Every structure is written in C-alpha cells, then in structure tokens.
Amino acid sequence: MVSVVVRGIGWIVLYIAVAVVPLVFAVIGPVEGGRGFWVEFSVALGFVGMSMLGAQFALVARFRAVAAPFGEDALVQFHRQVSYVALAFVLAHPILLQIGGVDIVALMNLAEAPWRARCAVASTVLLLIVVTTSVWRRRLRIRYEVWQVVHGVLSVAVVGLALAHMLLVGYYLDTTWKVWLWTVMTLALVGLLVWVRVVAPIRRLRRPWRVEQNTAEHGDARTLTLIPAGHDGLRFAPGQFGWLTVDRSPFAITAHPFSFSSSAENHDRVQITIKALGDFTSTIGDITPGTRAFLDGPSGVFTPDRHEGPGFVLIAGGVGITPMISILRTMADRGDRRPFLLFYAFRTVGEQTFDDEIAGAARRLDLTVVPVPQYPPPEWDGESGFVDRALLERHLPERYLHRQYFVCGPAPMVTAVEDALAAVNVPADRVHTERFDFV
Numbered sequence: 001m002v003s004v005v006v007r008g009i010g011w012i013v014l015y016i017a018v019a020v021v022p023l024v025f026a027v028i029g030p031v032e033g034g035r036g037f038w039v040e041f042s043v044a045l046g047f048v049g050m051s052m053l054g055a056q057f058a059l060v061a062r063f064r065a066v067a068a069p070f071g072e073d074a075l076v077q078f079h080r081q082v083s084y085v086a087l088a089f090v091l092a093h094p095i096l097l098q099i100g101g102v103d104i105v106a107l108m109n110l111a112e113a114p115w116r117a118r119c120a121v122a123s124t125v126l127l128l129i130v131v132t133t134s135v136w137r138r139r140l141r142i143r144y145e146v147w148q149v150v151h152g153v154l155s156v157a158v159v160g161l162a163l164a165h166m167l168l169v170g171y172y173l174d175t176t177w178k179v180w181l182w183t184v185m186t187l188a189l190v191g192l193l194v195w196v197r198v199v200a201p202i203r204r205l206r207r208p209w210r211v212e213q214n215t216a217e218h219g220d221a222r223t224l225t226l227i228p229a230g231h232d233g234l235r236f237a238p239g240q241f242g243w244l245t246v247d248r249s250p251f252a253i254t255a256h257p258f259s260f261s262s263s264a265e266n267h268d269r270v271q272i273t274i275k276a277l278g279d280f281t282s283t284i285g286d287i288t289p290g291t292r293a294f295l296d297g298p299s300g301v302f303t304p305d306r307h308e309g310p311g312f313v314l315i316a317g318g319v320g321i322t323p324m325i326s327i328l329r330t331m332a333d334r335g336d337r338r339p340f341l342l343f344y345a346f347r348t349v350g351e352q353t354f355d356d357e358i359a360g361a362a363r364r365l366d367l368t369v370v371p372v373p374q375y376p377p378p379e380w381d382g383e384s385g386f387v388d389r390a391l392l393e394r395h396l397p398e399r400y401l402h403r404q405y406f407v408c409g410p411a412p413m414v415t416a417v418e419d420a421l422a423a424v425n426v427p428a429d430r431v432h433t434e435r436f437d438f439v
C-alpha cells in the first residue's frame with residue numbers, strides 16, 4: 001500500500017514537472033528581456049498550457065503503471081478537469097498578449113496573417129471543438145465511437161499546430177537544443193497514442209480468447225464466458241475490469257470496458273456480464289461460442305484487495321452489480337468471514353441481474369442484502385426509490401464508519417451516493433467508486 005502511495009506521489013511530481021518544465025527551459029540560456037510583465041506572463045501560460053495538453057495523452061494511454069495508484073476513472077476525471085485549465089491558459093495567452101501591447105486582433109485576419117498566427121488560431125479553434133464535443137457529446141448526439149476517433153485525431157492536430165506555432169515564433173526557442181527538446185517532448189507524448197493504438201494491440205494479438213458460453217441473465221443482460229486460447233489467461237482482483245473486443249481485430253478503434261463478474265479465484269476462465277444499453281451491448285446476444293475475442297486488462301483499482309477493513313458495504317446501481325458479484329463470489333471462494341452489506345438499486349422487481357447468485361453468496365458469506373427497486377410492485381414492503389441518506393441510516397450497522405465502501409453504477413447514481421455517504425460522515429478515503437460511463 002505504501003509503495004502505491006509513493007508511486008502515486010511520484011507520478012504527480014512527474015506531471016507537475018512536465019507541466020512547468022517549459023518555463024525552466026525558457027529561462028535557461030540567453031533571452032532578450034524588456035518585453036514587459038504581461039507578455040512574459042502570457043508566454044508562460046502558453047508554454048504551460050501546451051505541455052498540459054501534451055500530458056493529456058499520457059493520462060488516457062491506459063498504462064497500467066500510471067493507472068495503478070489512482071484508477072482509470074480518476075485519471076479520466078483528471079484528464080477532463082485539467083483540460084479546462086489548459087484551455088483557460090491557452091485562451092489567456094493571446095488576451096494577455098493584447099493587454100501587453102502585441103496587436104493580436106490584427107493577426108486574426110487570417111488571409112494576411114503569418115503562418116505562426118494561423119497555426120495558433122487553428123490549434124485554439126480545434127481545442128475548443130475537442131472540449132465542447134467532449135462536454136456535450138450526448139447533447140450533440142455524437143456516437144461514442146465517432147467521438148472517440150474525432151477526439152484522437154483533433155487532439156493530435158491541436159498539439160501539432162501548437163508546436164508549429166511555437167517553433168515559428170521562435171522566441172524562447174532560440175537555440176537548437178530547445179527546439180529539439182520541445183520536438184522530442186511532443187513526439188514522446190503523441191507516441192503514447194501510437195503505443196495504445198499499434199503496439200499494445202500487437203501484443204494483444206498474441207493473446208486471443210475464445211467465447212465458451214453466452215448465457216442469458218435477468219435484466220436484459222448476458223454473461224460471456226471467455227477462455228484463453230493458447231496462453232495462461234489473466235489474473236485479476238475482484239472488482240477490476242477489462243477492455244473487450246469481440247470478433248474484431250485488436251486494432252479496432254473501440255474496445256469496451258466491462259467489469260469481470262466471475263470469481264477472481266477461478267483462473268481457467270473469466271466471465272463478463274453485459275447489459276444491452278446501446279449499439280454494441282445490444283449485439284451481445286448474437287455472439288456464438290467459438291468467437292474470437294481480445295481482452296486488455298486487468299484495469300482499475302475498484303477492489304477490496306487494496307483496502308483492508310473489518311467489513312464492506314457494497315452499493316450497486318443497475319448493471320453496476322457486476323463487480324459486486326465478482327467481489328462476493330471471490331470472497332465466498334476465499335472463505336472470508338467479514339460482514340458484507342449489499343445495497344442493490346434497480347428499476348423493477350424481476351429485472352435485477354444475479355438475484356440467484358446473490359442468494360447463493362449469502363449462504364456462503366456473512367452477507368446482508370437490501371434490494372432497492374425504483375418502481376416497486378404494490379405488495380412490496382421493502383425499501384424502494386433511491387439509495388439516499390435516510391435509507392443508508394436505516395441499514396448501516398454500528399461502527400459503520402470503519403467499513404470500506406464500494407459504489408458502482410451510472411455516474412449520477414454514484415455521485416448521489418457519494419454525497420449521501422459524506423452526509424453520514426463516512427470518511428472519503430473509505431469510499432471507492434466506479435462510474436460506468438467515462439465520457
């Protein structure tokens with residue numbers, strides 16, 4: 001655990017170094033002075049904004065070593081939040097230049113503007129498109145797969161054009177070694193994309209999987225049982241997920257993330273359970289045994305194996321039950337004697353996936369289950385509605401503050417439950433979350 005914390009701190013220090021290192025490069029060596037505070041400040045913001053944009057590639061490159069201390073979910077959230085900061089720096093750069101006396105407005109006449117200005121404008125406009133299409137992807141009705149391709153291509157263009165702008169301006173990039181340094185830094189970061197899209201898939205190609213079974217589950221879900229074809233499979237911790245590609249090459253642009261639903265103690269095969277919610281997930285029923293698949297993983301830090309505690313509270317919304325069933329199955333296989341409390345929120349009675357498996361786990365574990373249908377039938381006398389503060393207070397045991405909490409489901413549900421747990425004073429470091437939608 002300590003080494004995870006140390007590695008986490010190491011990555012944070014490296015991130016900050018990458019963000020501010022251009023400033024250090026800029027002031028090393030001879031530079032002309034006397035341009036005034038606002039111009040210098042504006043250039044500093046531009047440099048830092050640029051290196052933050054470059055580092056964005058690293059945050060989502062799915063490097064297991066980088067993701068291990070934080071979890072993919074946190075990295076993606078950080079990637080999203082930090083893009084606003086980088087955008088603010090990039091936008092502030094021309095505004096402050098104008099304040100500092102450089103006639104930026106005149107440079108907006110692109111027909112006559114020099115190439116350095118054209119590159120800057122193009123990079124900024126594309127960056128605005130990248131951010132708006134990400135923030136409002138659903139509202140703009142952009143399909144996830146289309147968004148993913150556009151996002152990648154435009155992001156490379158943003159960084160490439162920004163680099164061209166810096167090289168053409170040449171100020172603070174006045175020596176050959178500084179030009180090389182910037183070029184190498186940019187290429188290294190963009191190279192991460194090549195790693196994710198080319199090198200990693202080549203490695204996966206050598207480790208194919210085969211669909212052994214495709215089983216219908218309650219709640220419009222199906223479980224795929226996958227067995228390794230000619231290799232030793234993978235070991236995962238209960239609660240982790242993998243990126244699945246079925247019946248397509250591992251180079252296909254879109255792999256989908258799915259939690260493992262089987263016991264982590266079963267090393268022969270893995271299971272994932274998929275609810276039909278969109279284009280890809282609605283086609284799972286068509287997958288026949290024998291189909292080739294590729295699995296990239298394990299990923300994620302949503303696992304009790306990382307968090308020792310005297311007991312666990314699991315809170316699942318809808319298909320967010322999948323990592324929970326893996327946790328329960330694994331703990332039952334390990335003969336774990338600690339108490340588990342499962343809140344399971346779903347829409348209507350009868351459509352909750354894994355009802356029988358949860359009952360089975362309850363016979364092998366110290367497990368209490370609180371089902372929470374959103375729309376209960378008239379004869380229902382249990383809990384219903386949403387998992388909120390009042391509902392938690394009715395069921396949390398004594399000494400609940402000492403337990404570890406795992407919350408999984410759609411993003412709005414996870415956020416609401418996080419707030420409810422904070423309201424009953426559960427310490428934030430005991431609350432672990434997995435949001436089932438990244439963007």
Ligand SMILES: Cc1cc2nc3c(=O)[nH]c(=O)nc-3n(C[C@H](O)[C@H](O)[C@H](O)COP(=O)(O)OP(=O)(O)OC[C@H]3O[C@@H](n4cnc5c(N)ncnc54)[C@H](O)[C@@H]3O)c2cc1C
Pocket residue numbers: 143144145241254255256257258259260272273274275276277278279280281282319322323434435436437438439
């Ligand atoms: C860590 C994690 C674990 C998950 N585990 C499970 C699970 O065990 N069972 C399950 O049924 N679902 C799980 N999901 C959700 C599942 O990945 C999406 O429902 C699925 O990818 C939707 O694809 P689609 O083409 O059918 O739907 P679409 O209609 O194309 O998309 C629906 C939404 O799903 C998300 N999504 C779509 N494609 C991707 C993708 N390639 N990568 C990331 N997000 C995407 C987007 O937010 C999108 O708006 C998990 C998601 C995450 C992030």
